Amino acid sequence: MSASHLVQKLLDDRVDIVGDVHGEIESLRALLAGLGCDVERARVERPIVFVGDLIDRGPDSVAVVELVDHLVRSGVAQVVLGNHEFNLLRGDRKEGNGWFFPAGAAIDGWHNGKERVPFESHSANESERGRILAFLNNLPLALESDALRVVHAAWNPDAIARVRATDSLERALFDDAAPESARLHENFVDAPDADAIADPTVPVAYHAALADAQATVQNANAAKLLTSGPERPIGEGVLPRYLSGKWRMVERDRWWEHDDDERPVVFGHYWRRRAHGGVPFKASVFEGIGADNWFGTGARAFCVDYSVGYRFRARHFHVDNQRDYALAALRMPERTIRFDDSTAWASTVRTNP
Secondary structure (H helix, E strand, C coil): CCHHHCEEECCCCCEEEECCCCCCHHHHHHHHHHCCCECCCCECCCCEEECCCCCCCCCCHHHHHHHHHHHHHCCCEEECCCHHHHHHHHCCCCCCCCCCCCCCCCCCEEECCCCEEECCCCCCCHHHHHHHHHHHCCCCCEEECCCCEEECCCCCHHHHHHHHCCCCHHHHHCCCCHHHHHHHHHHHHHCCCHHHCCCCCCCCCCCHHHHHHHHHHHHHCHHHHHHHCCEEECCCCCCCEEECCEEECEEECCHHHHCCCCCCEEECCCCCCCCCCCCCCCCCCCCCCCCCECECHHHCEEECCCEHHHHHHHHHHCCCCHHHCECEEEEECCCEEEECCCCCCEECECCCC
């Protein structure tokens, strides 16, 4: 992949932008039908853009990738790389992606409060793994036009410039700033309560040096920054929170509050919810922001991730709250939204909350 392909031009300014799918194949099929997409014939009302995180947690990531690959190869869809694809291409074994690795290669499950529960996901065979990697290796990190921007997690001008100048996706994926990684490890090992830092039952103290190192490592890799978003130390006097399998000394930086680009920006990643309140066990960045609101500088930012990836928990607990979590599409430039279980488009709110 040439450097110019890491930030690509949108097929059109009239697009339907689909949020994080996370292996929820039936939700995807239902939403695409609502968008007027004939998947088999690859016919669409307008181009479809996927914001990444096609995979992990849900019942059939393989089927999702194969469907989206078909639309992309037919010239009617585009996809940006998400952090879950980023992890897969790096060979990083994370919660939810055990479906991809050979059987027995990794323990993959989630904790239901009492025990670790395996994800009920279709496992990829060797042929499927090869096709998936070939597809993912050709994805860009961002899409843009004169009127619109699309990225998985964060539109950071410096990171965008850096990936434009990078000669390959592989180089972008593995640009880990090794000295900073060593610094993180050194501070981790020297922390007085290092043994407890991965134990959710043992609260830990705030370590400024460790927080600084965590934030630096998170933000040093441009591809990781675009797919996972920037982070910053929580600061003295704030208690660390246990998220994503570790005590967090950092918090998500609401980058959209200092985004100076005049073009609207649409992204996923941040676990939005249709119902009131945040998604349990996930860091919320939408306090005070309505479920259908644009936000940030000039109310130009919109997150289209409505947490369909959380439906696995509702299925496991047999809880009828799946409507809280949905797969969404934002239609541009109309700025209307539609969900996989809805029958019509609805307006979004274009003023800051």
